[in-house]
Amino acid sequence: MDAMTLLHERSSMGKLMGPPPGPEQLDAIYRAALRAPDHKELRPWRFIEFSGEGLARLGELFAEAEFREDPEVSDAALDAVRKKPHRAPMIIAVVAKVTPDIPKVPKIEQVVSAGCAGHAILLAAHALGLGAMWRSGKYAFDPTVRKGLGLDEDDELIAFIYLGQLGGRHRPVPEHRLSDFVERWT
Template sequence: MTPIDLLLSRKSHNKLTSPAPDNDQLEILFKAALRAPDHALLKPARYRVFEGDSLARLGDYFVTAALNKEPELPQEKQDKLRGKPLRAPMVIVASAVLKEHSKVPEVEQILSVGAGVQNMLMAAHFQGIGAMWRTGGMAYNEKLMELLEFEAGEMIIGFIYLGTEEGNKRAAKPLEIEEFVTRFGE
């Protein structure tokens, strides 16, 4: 497959199983992520890797954070939150540490980390690793950010679930670009 074929065949994988990326594969993911555009080289990206027993700890953090916001959260919802990180053998919490800069607004820093996550997803796909970028309410929960020991000005960009795609691989859906593109000119 050519690089363009690989690029056009990327899709999200919501059913992931072991094995997780190994250290060499993970290093490639991070190197790809850190190649994203970064105006003024502010290096806003941070990545926290959860695998093995730490996935259960992340699930506990989810529950603690949710209970902080909604103390009467039903047990069924707590159990569901606790199990979310266990949907893959590895979860990376991608975040941006926003810095005040005269030429680089916060939105550019957020987009830089988002571009880094996309590079990570592509590097995963190129290596045959299944990946899914998720957000949801936990991505905006301040208590979770406290539990993850975030710096001042740091925010979650997403939870990147990584592993081996479970079941039959389906082809990516065809793309219809006409509804998204307006051309100007001749």
């Protein structure tokens, strides 16, 4: 797939199956992520990869967060929360590892850089014929989850990227009218 086709046609895949990406595929995916633009080379990125028992541990963390938020939550609802990470054989959490008080590189730039790394993961996965979907959801912002994943105060958990083999067909890429988004000063 040539680069422009990839950029124009990448799309998300929510239906994902095993097996998880293999070591060579993951190597290619992370190398793509590490080419994210990065002001002052701060490398404000951290990736936490979950597969196998790791997905169950993540589900347990989500359930703990849910219980802390609502101690009256039913067992059935907690079970449903525990299962969420099992929608894919692998998840990569993308963390913006923010260094505060860097001259000329405010937090937003570091978070944007991590966002670019997340996009690169989606693009690389698509190029490799894998399926991927960026999810956040309330657990990405939950203090229990943040603590469980070892985030520092200034860090942001910007993505849970669900990854696996395609479990369905890609939706057609939507058509956009460029003039709705692009202004030209000439």
